[in-house]
Amino acid sequence: MAKGLSRQKKRDLVAYSFIAPNFIGFxxxxxxxxxxxFALAFFNWDGSNPITFAGLSNFKQLTGDVFFKAALKNTIxxxxxxxPLTMIASLALxxxxxxxxxxxxxFRTLSFFPYVASLVAxxxxxxMLFHPSKGPINNILYTVFHVPMEQLPQWFTGGxxxxxxxxxxxxxxxxYYMVIYLAGLQGISAELYEAASLDxxxxxxxxxxxTWPQLRSTTFFVxxxxxxxxxxxxxxxxxxxxxxxxxxxxxxTVLVYYIYQKAFIDWKLGYSSAVAMVLFLMxxxxxxxxxxxxxxxx
Amino acid sequence: xxxxxxxxxxxxxxxxVILIIIAALMIIPFIWMLSASIKSDREVFQMNPFVLIPxxxxxxxxxxxxxKIPMLKFVENTVFLTIVVTFLQLLTSSFAxxxxxxxxxxxxxxxxxxxxATIAMPWQVYMVPQFIMMRKFGLNxxxxxxxxxxxxxxxxxxxxxxxxxxxxxELCEAARIDGMSEYRIYASIMLPLSKPALSTxxxxxxxxxxxxxxxxxxxxxxxxxxxxQLGLKMFISQYSSDYGLIMAGSVLSLIxxxxxxxxxxxxxxxxxxxxxxxx
Numbered sequence: 001m002a003k004g005l006s007r008q009k010k011r012d013l014v015a016y017s018f019i020a021p022n023f024i025g026f027x028x029x030x031x032x033x034x035x036x037x038f039a040l041a042f043f044n045w046d047g048s049n050p051i052t053f054a055g056l057s058n059f060k061q062l063t064g065d066v067f068f069k070a071a072l073k074n075t076i077x078x079x080x081x082x083x084p085l086t087m088i089a090s091l092a093l094x095x096x097x098x099x100x101x102x103x104x105x106x107f108r109t110l111s112f113f114p115y116v117a118s119l120v121a122x123x124x125x126x127x128m129l130f131h132p133s134k135g136p137i138n139n140i141l142y143t144v145f146h147v148p149m150e151q152l153p154q155w156f157t158g159g160x161x162x163x164x165x166x167x168x169x170x171x172x173x174x175x176y177y178m179v180i181y182l183a184g185l186q187g188i189s190a191e192l193y194e195a196a197s198l199d200x201x202x203x204x205x206x207x208x209x210x211t212w213p214q215l216r217s218t219t220f221f222v223x224x225x226x227x228x229x230x231x232x233x234x235x236x237x238x239x240x241x242x243x244x245x246x247x248x249x250x251x252x253t254v255l256v257y258y259i260y261q262k263a264f265i266d267w268k269l270g271y272s273s274a275v276a277m278v279l280f281l282m283x284x285x286x287x288x289x290x291x292x293x294x295x296x297x298x
Numbered sequence: 299x300x301x302x303x304x305x306x307x308x309x310x311x312x313x314x315v316i317l318i319i320i321a322a323l324m325i326i327p328f329i330w331m332l333s334a335s336i337k338s339d340r341e342v343f344q345m346n347p348f349v350l351i352p353x354x355x356x357x358x359x360x361x362x363x364x365x366k367i368p369m370l371k372f373v374e375n376t377v378f379l380t381i382v383v384t385f386l387q388l389l390t391s392s393f394a395x396x397x398x399x400x401x402x403x404x405x406x407x408x409x410x411x412x413x414x415a416t417i418a419m420p421w422q423v424y425m426v427p428q429f430i431m432m433r434k435f436g437l438n439x440x441x442x443x444x445x446x447x448x449x450x451x452x453x454x455x456x457x458x459x460x461x462x463x464x465x466x467x468e469l470c471e472a473a474r475i476d477g478m479s480e481y482r483i484y485a486s487i488m489l490p491l492s493k494p495a496l497s498t499x500x501x502x503x504x505x506x507x508x509x510x511x512x513x514x515x516x517x518x519x520x521x522x523x524x525x526x527q528l529g530l531k532m533f534i535s536q537y538s539s540d541y542g543l544i545m546a547g548s549v550l551s552l553i554x555x556x557x558x559x560x561x562x563x564x565x566x567x568x569x570x571x572x573x574x575x576x577x
Binding site for chain 1 (some may be wrong): 322404
């Protein structure tokens with residue numbers, strides 16, 4: 001039987017047998033839903049009644065949707081706050097850890113703890129620490145800095161929700177990006193610094209003329225990854241600002257939450273997919289920038 | 299010369315001061331968590347004076363959390379999901395990656411393009427149609443749904459392929475001349491060599507599955523199917539002021555991930571750095 005097959009055919013079959021277990025799962029559970037998602041945005045459907053063609057009406061409706069606009073705005077504000085702060089914090093940490101310091105390994109491990117720790121666990125601590133009336137942060141603000149009781153920040157309501165989310169996410173993710181920066185720093189040749197020292201450059205000049213330019217491609221990558229991950233924010237908002245059943249108000253809602261809400265609470269699947277397309281477009285644009293940038297930097 | 303030395307010392311001191319501040323910020327929430335987990339609700343927020351370990355530690359928090367909510371069931375579900383997903387992910391990704399990295403075959407580029415094209419696609423974009431499809435398959439409220447969702451990622455294949463490409467082709471060629479089958483080469487040459495990549499993928503998959511919230515939230519509705527994250531969140535919204543118990547549950551939910559991370563971290567740091575940069 002095998003005789004009929006040419007050598008190349010046989011080789012192909014072996015190769016396919018390696019790929020098949022992953023590819024079949026991937027095709028069924030990822031590729032098909034992706035195609036489905038694009039189509040669904042142009043239909044109206046509640047998941048049980050007959051599906052009807054909607055054309056562009058879902059997208060038109062988005063332009064007048066106050067809740068959608070708030071979700072988009074909050075996501076972007078969160079992004080604008082989180083990306084630079086995380087970048088600066090992780091770069092600073094990487095530079096410090098790149099020095100010859102005692103206990104470097106321990107510090108590196110510690111800074112990874114927030115990254116691997118589960119969100120439910122660490123957000124519940126965070127909510128205790130920042131508790132508006134009983135938490136130690138506001139307690140310090142009250143007793144040490146004499147902030148009047150009624151002016152103590154309400155960290156998880158109103159305008160401060162986004163600030164809390166940004167602070168939390170810098171804390172949680174800086175360790176991860178620090179490692180990427182650390183790898184970048186180790187790729188910079190020591191000779192550059194030695195030459196600069198001979199020329200009498202100070203620490204800041206070394207950073208400005210060697211470290212920063214040499215890390216350009218790393219920074220570019222970090223910023224792209226951070227931006228994409230910020231667009232996808234959801235659970236941080238739910239855990240920090242969500243009410244008892246996990247619902248978000250107009251001041252804390254984010255894009256992914258709106259996708260979830262429209263689909264699984266209101267059962268407007270087409271409309272939810274239209275919101276998902278906006279998220280897709282945002283990520284797509286950043287990814288395209290990344291592809292172009294990679295060519296430039298590498 | 300002397301002033302240069304002074305400057306160097308001042309620099310060192312500054313570095314340590316920054317380090318200690320950052321390390322403190324990183325670790326204080328965890329210390330608070332541990333401390334609060336053995337306190338009574340009255341002691342939890344006590345600041346004047348703040349005590350790390352109360353006079354009568356309330357160890358019963360660690361006992362009560364198992365009876366207040368079906369914690370054991372949640373742990374069982376999460377352990378089962380995490381182990382199965384991690385195992386499938388490692389096996390199928392390394393299998394597929396071997397083929398993409400070391401074999402020549404028809405439609406190789408087309409197939410690989412399917413992976414590349416979706417790697418930047420956020421799951422949140424297609425989670426809704428995916429749910430509709432899984433419901434059609436009868437997987438709603440089944441642990442199997444989470445396995446299907448997590449086990450076959452493009453990321454795993456991508457990462458393993460990059461690692462295999464750095465292993466010289468000559469190794470495989472030599473083995474082929476010796477008459478080894480491709481399956482033997484994969485199992486006895488490639489797999490043992492890929493420990494760093496496998497460790498990195500293990501941590502990523504383990505941490506992601508263990509900590510996942512939105513996936514289980516969408517699929518797992520009945521209490522007997524819930525994971526530890528869902529269960530803990532449910533407990534928090536029901537007993538929002540039982541801080542000691544919430545913290546005890548949180549500590550328990552952290553132990554497995556931290557253990558896996560600490561065991562494999564040596565490889566993980568290398569892995570993040572290299573996969574990160576190649577992106």
